Amino acid sequence: MDEHAGLPPRPVIGVLHPGAMGAALGAALKPVAGAVIWAAAGRSNATSKRAELADLVGVPDVAAMAARSHVIVSICPPHAAVDVAEQVAAALADRSDRPIYVDANAVSPDTVRRIGTVLGAENVVDGAVIGPPAWEAGHTVLLLSGTHAATVAQLFAGSPFEARVLGPDLGSASALKACYAMQSKAMPAVWLAVAEAARGYGVQDALGDLLARDGVDLAGVLDKLSAQAGPKAWRWVGEMEEAADTVAGVGVPDGFSRAAAEMYRRMAQDHPADS
Structure with missing residues (x-):
């Protein structure tokens, strides 16, 4: 020691x-x-x-x-x-x-x-x-x-x-964790925003057909994200907000993580929390 x-x-x-x-x-x-x-x-x-x-x-x-x-x-x-x-x-x-x-x-x-x-x-x-x-x-x-x-x-x-x-x-460990979380949690949240916007305009099925041409199974992506993130979504809200503070601290735009936090906040409303 x-x-x-x-x-x-x-x-x-x-x-x-x-x-x-x-x-x-x-x-x-x-x-x-x-x-x-x-x-x-x-x-x-x-x-x-x-x-x-x-x-x-x-x-x-x-x-x-x-x-x-x-x-x-x-x-x-x-x-x-x-x-x-x-x-x-x-x-x-x-x-x-x-x-x-x-x-x-x-x-x-x-x-x-x-x-x-x-x-x-x-x-x-x-x-x-x-x-x-x-x-x-x-x-x-x-x-x-x-x-x-x-x-x-x-x-x-x-x-x-x-x-x-x-x-x-x-701060070094937390900074690296935040940067990693940007790709592991903020980037997947884009799919939540994409799907919600498409639903809002009534074009989700059409979007799914277009993405399928590119080899993307939108329903499958959303189901997987829901299974992985759903019970933890309430925790991921805070993590994404802290990640946003992290990148903002070095002058990097923080909107990606702020948006991800909001998408997970919405997800949390529909999923029972873990503990």
Whole structure:
């Protein structure tokens, strides 16, 4: 381990919160941790069941988790990332030694840097997950940047998450995640806009016939996107808004992601949310 990080050989690791991805991250960390814990207060039965299946240890609340943890991993919807960091900061108010805080959320570099001001930039690692919840190797990458990125990467060595260190700067991991999400989520949302516009003008069937000549099965594309994105659409709204902030931060037009966010917002109205 990175001696400067001050981690014991088997650190206590807190996870906020064990949704599908959080449970997978927690399970991946169990082989190197003294315990992987989570804050049970106010969480749903589904969250509790996932934590139980991943063999994570419940503690009463964020304060109890923060008091015990050497490393805290935040994995939550993008809009909640700063609020979660502020909850942890409040819980750490009387603690002189600060844990490493891994913000593994789909947020912009500016949001990560804001979290750095809340918890101390030297304590924060910018994390970004590319791929599904990882229960086997070869499918999911964990991007990391920040002062202790290499320390966190070591915790995931040999796990189903392939950890890649991008360097010491907060924001690098989130920037790369946002750019990747532009092609994986914003570009597919164009099909939603195309189909909705065609429906609005009553020409969807005719459009489908024209696209079929080009080898595009419009109905198939929409069905696949609905299956992949539907239950997650409410989360993708926030991710696309954060991606828009990311590209705008370097002078790139952000309308693509703003439009994608709106299309996923509309999709979310017709699909039950995951948790």
